[in-house]
Amino acid sequence: MRVVALAGGVGASKLLRGLVRVLPPGSLTVVGNTADDIEVHGLHVSPDLDTIAYTLGSAADPERGWGLAGETWNARDAMERYGMATWFALGDRDLATHLYRTRRLREGACLSEVTQEICAAWNVTTPVLPMTDDPVTNRIVVDVDGTAEDIHFQEYLIRRGSPPGVIRSYVAGVETARPLPAVVEAIRTADALVLCPSNPVVSIGPILAVPGVREAIQRSRARKIAVTPIIGDAPVRGPADKLMPAAGIDVSCAGIARHYADLVDTLVIDVRDRDRAAEVAVFAKCVVADTLMTDLDASVGLARVVCADLGLGGLSA
Amino acid sequence: MRVVALAGGVGASKLLRGLVRVLPPGSLTVVGNTADDIEVHGLHVSPDLDTIAYTLGSAADPERGWGLAGETWNARDAMERYGMATWFALGDRDLATHLYRTRRLREGACLSEVTQEICAAWNVTTPVLPMTDDPVTNRIVVDVDGTAEDIHFQEYLIRRGSPPGVIRSYVAGVETARPLPAVVEAIRTADALVLCPSNPVVSIGPILAVPGVREAIQRSRARKIAVTPIIGDAPVRGPADKLMPAAGIDVSCAGIARHYADLVDTLVIDVRDRDRAAEVAVFAKCVVADTLMTDLDASVGLARVVCADLGLGGLSA
Numbered sequence: 351m352r353v354v355a356l357a358g359g360v361g362a363s364k365l366l367r368g369l370v371r372v373l374p375p376g377s378l379t380v381v382g383n384t385a386d387d388i389e390v391h392g393l394h395v396s397p398d399l400d401t402i403a404y405t406l407g408s409a410a411d412p413e414r415g416w417g418l419a420g421e422t423w424n425a426r427d428a429m430e431r432y433g434m435a436t437w438f439a440l441g442d443r444d445l446a447t448h449l450y451r452t453r454r455l456r457e458g459a460c461l462s463e464v465t466q467e468i469c470a471a472w473n474v475t476t477p478v479l480p481m482t483d484d485p486v487t488n489r490i491v492v493d494v495d496g497t498a499e500d501i502h503f504q505e506y507l508i509r510r511g512s513p514p515g516v517i518r519s520y521v522a523g524v525e526t527a528r529p530l531p532a533v534v535e536a537i538r539t540a541d542a543l544v545l546c547p548s549n550p551v552v553s554i555g556p557i558l559a560v561p562g563v564r565e566a567i568q569r570s571r572a573r574k575i576a577v578t579p580i581i582g583d584a585p586v587r588g589p590a591d592k593l594m595p596a597a598g599i600d601v602s603c604a605g606i607a608r609h610y611a612d613l614v615d616t617l618v619i620d621v622r623d624r625d626r627a628a629e630v631a632v633f634a635k636c637v638v639a640d641t642l643m644t645d646l647d648a649s650v651g652l653a654r655v656v657c658a659d660l661g662l663g664g665l666s667a
Numbered sequence: 668m669r670v671v672a673l674a675g676g677v678g679a680s681k682l683l684r685g686l687v688r689v690l691p692p693g694s695l696t697v698v699g700n701t702a703d704d705i706e707v708h709g710l711h712v713s714p715d716l717d718t719i720a721y722t723l724g725s726a727a728d729p730e731r732g733w734g735l736a737g738e739t740w741n742a743r744d745a746m747e748r749y750g751m752a753t754w755f756a757l758g759d760r761d762l763a764t765h766l767y768r769t770r771r772l773r774e775g776a777c778l779s780e781v782t783q784e785i786c787a788a789w790n791v792t793t794p795v796l797p798m799t800d801d802p803v804t805n806r807i808v809v810d811v812d813g814t815a816e817d818i819h820f821q822e823y824l825i826r827r828g829s830p831p832g833v834i835r836s837y838v839a840g841v842e843t844a845r846p847l848p849a850v851v852e853a854i855r856t857a858d859a860l861v862l863c864p865s866n867p868v869v870s871i872g873p874i875l876a877v878p879g880v881r882e883a884i885q886r887s888r889a890r891k892i893a894v895t896p897i898i899g900d901a902p903v904r905g906p907a908d909k910l911m912p913a914a915g916i917d918v919s920c921a922g923i924a925r926h927y928a929d930l931v932d933t934l935v936i937d938v939r940d941r942d943r944a945a946e947v948a949v950f951a952k953c954v955v956a957d958t959l960m961t962d963l964d965a966s967v968g969l970a971r972v973v974c975a976d977l978g979l980g981g982l983s984a
Contacts, residue, residue: 391766392709392773422741428763431788442759446745449708456709471748 351377351662354536354572355544358383358553359398360415361579361586362546363405364643368653369544370406370476373662379536380478383548384461385488385521385556388504390438391429393448394455397504398553399465399480400447407472415587418443437509462530479536481557484527488552490593491517503552512589516596521556529560537566542660543614545576547641549585550609551593558613567613573660575616576634577641577652578603582622586642602626607633616659618652635659668694668979671853671889672861675700675870676715677732678896678903679863680722681960685970686861687723687793690979696853697795700865701778702805702838702873705821707755708746710765711772714821715870716782716797717764724789732904735760754826779847796853798874801844805869807910808834820869829906833913838873846877854883859977860931862893864958866902867926868910875930884930890977892933893951894958894969895920899939903959919943924950933976935969952976 353373357366357380369378383398397416404410404418411419421441429436440448447468454464460483469478488503493515503519506512537543548554558564567574579585583601591601599609603619604626610617611633619630620641630636639655642648670690674683674697686695700715714733721727721735728736738758746753757765764785771781777800786795805820810832820836823829854860865871875881884891896902900918908918916926920936921943927934928950936947937958947953956972959965 392770393766418745422739422759424739424759425742425762425766428735428760429766432763432767432785433788434763434767442739442741442762443745445742445759445762446749446751449710449742449746450749450751453709468749471750 352536352540353378353542353544353660353662354381354540355379355546356381356548356554356557357398357402357546358548359386359401361588361643362398362548362553363401363410363415364649365544365546365577365652365656366402366476367405367646368643368649368651369656371650372653372657376475378476379540380476381533381536381557382465382478382480383553383556384480384482385486385524385552386503387485387487388438388502390440390448391434393440393445393452395438395440395448396451396461396465396480399478400444400468402478403465403469403472403474406469406474406476406478409472417441438504462532477532479530479533481533481560481563482527482529484523486521486523486527486556486560488519488556489522490519493517507589512592514592516592518596519551519593521559524556524559525561527560529562533560534562534566537563537570537572540570540572542662543567543570543572543574544656544660545574545610545614547577547579547586549579549588549590549593550599550606551590551597555597564613573616574614575618575656575659576606576610576614577618577656578606578620578623580606581620581641604629604633607636610634618655618659669853669857670695670859670861670977670979671698671857672696672863673698673865673871673874674715674719674863675865676703676718678905678960679715679865679870680718680727680732681966682861682863682894682969682973683719683793684722684963685960685966685968686973688967689970689974693792695793697793698850698853698874699782699795699797700870700873701797701799702803702841702869703820704802704804705755705819707757707765708751710757710762710769712755712757712765713768713778713782713797716795717761717785719795720782720786720789720791723786723791723793723795726789734758755821779849794849796847796850798850798877798880799844799846801840803838803840803844803873803877805836805873806839807836810834824906829909831909833909835913836868836910838876841873841876842878844877846879850877851879851883854880854887854889857887857889859979860884860887860889860891861973861977862891862927862931864894864896864903866896866905866907866910867916867923868907868914872914881930890933891931892935892973892976893923893927893931894935894973895923895937895940897923898937898958921946921950924953927951935972935976
C-alpha cells in the first residue's frame, strides 16, 4: 500500500497528522511545496517542509500551526536593535533548524537530504520529499496604487498582510526545475494520491508545475482524492481567496473541483458546503465531511474519510 | 587628549568600562583583537569585539563576563537535536549579533564597518577598531598523547578546556594582514597608550603582530602603560598560564614586565604581587594597585590609577 500526499503547510499538516495515524506504518510519502522558501538573514527557510516536520514530530505549536510549541523570540527581539527586518519571525529554537539547513546546503547537501535529516531529528519516519531540489519561488504581482509590484510571496503574505489587488502570481524558476526523482517514482508507483487541503495557487500549484509531476499524476493508476481548502467563499486560513481569482479559480469548493477536475477522482467538501455537492459532482465524486480539523481527533476523522474513499477504510480505522 | 587601548576580551573590557568613565568623553579609542574570531554554524563570531561592545553598552552578563545579561539558550539546546556542535555556546540574543555581522560581511562590508554598526546598536560611542579587516586566527599546537595537534584557539580553550601540553601558538594569516589604517593613525597621534590586562599571547600578541602596529607603538611619543593580566603565578582568567611558557614568557607580573619592556613605560601590577615590584622595576616603572576589577567601582579605581600615571589624573577623577 503506497499513498502519496501533496502538501503545503499548516492545512496539509493537519491532514497528514491524521493520515499517519490511520494508514499502515510506512505507507505514506509526503511531497512538500518549496516555492514558499525564503532566505531570511542569510538562512534558508523552508516554511512548508518545516511545518510538516514539526507537525508530524508532534512539536508544532498548536495555536499558530507553524513553528515550534513553547517557542521563544529573544533572537528576533534582539535583531530589532540592529534594524534587521523581523516581519518574518524566526523563533529561537526554530533558528537551529535554519542554521542547520543552511550549513548543510552550503556544504553541498541537497534540500531533499537535509529535509530527511531534519525529519529524522524530529523522529519523523514518514518520507517528506521536497518537490524539487532546485530553487523555485512564488512571486505575487500586486497592484499598489496603480503600480504593479512583483514581490516574494512571503512579503505579500506576511509583510504586507495579503492585500487585495493581486494581478497574477507565478512560480519563478519552476520551468527549469527538475522534479525530485523520488517524487516522480512515488507518484508512479502510488496506489493512492491525496491532494491535501492547501492553497491551490501557491502550495499545490507549484508542486504540479514542476515539469513531469502533473503528467506523472495523470498517468498514475492511483485512486486520487483532494480535500478542499475552501469552506464557503473563504480559505480556512491563508490568502487563497486573494490569489485564486487571478488564477481563474472560483473561490468555492466547486471552483476547487473544477480546478482539479483532470487530476482527482474525488473531492472532499466541507459539511457547511453540502448544498454545493451537486455542482462539485460535475467534476468529481463528491464526499461531504467535516474538514476543519480543529484538533487531532478531527484530523484522524477526516483522514478516515479520505482513506475510506481510497478503498483503505478497514485498514486501521 | 587621545588615549588608545589595546584590548582582548573580558579582562580588557573591565578596564575599558572604567576608562570610559574616567577619561574625557571622546578621548578613548579601542583597538580590539580579532584573532579569536571563529566561524560557528556558518556565522562569523568576534568574541573579543562583542565582549567590548556588550560591556561598554552595559549589556554584558556580569557573572560570565562574556555574552549578554539575561541571555537564553533555546537555539543552542535545539541544535543538539541536529547533532550540531554546541561547545561554542551562542545565546539567543547573541545570535542576532552574529546573524547581523555575517550578513553584512557577506554583503561586502568590512569587519570594521560592521563593528561600528554593532557598537552603535548598543549605544557605544567609543570607537572600537578591529586590529585588521583581514582574517587572522590564533592556532594552538598542543601535544595530545605524543602527537602534535594544531587546533583553533577556541577549540583549545572551550572544547578541550585548555589542557597543558602547549607546544607553541601562532597567529595564522597575521604576516599578510594589513592593519586597519585608523589603528595605525590612532596610535601615531595618541597621547597615551594602554595595554589592557589581556592574554599577552592570544589577545595583545596578535594585535602587536599585525605588520606595522608594533612599530607604530614604538615610534609613538605617547606615554605607554600596561596592566598585568597575571596575579601571582596565574592569570585572573583564561589560559595564559598554559600559553605563556611556550611563548617564552614567565607567568608572573615580572614576566609581563620583561615581555613588554620595549613597549611600555609603566606596568601596573597587583597589590598581591607588591613584593615583586623591584623585579618589575628593572623593565618599567612599577605601579602597584588592586587589579582584580570585581565590580564597576574597582574598574573605575584602576582606570584612575592608569590615568594618573598617564598624567591625566585630574581630568574627571
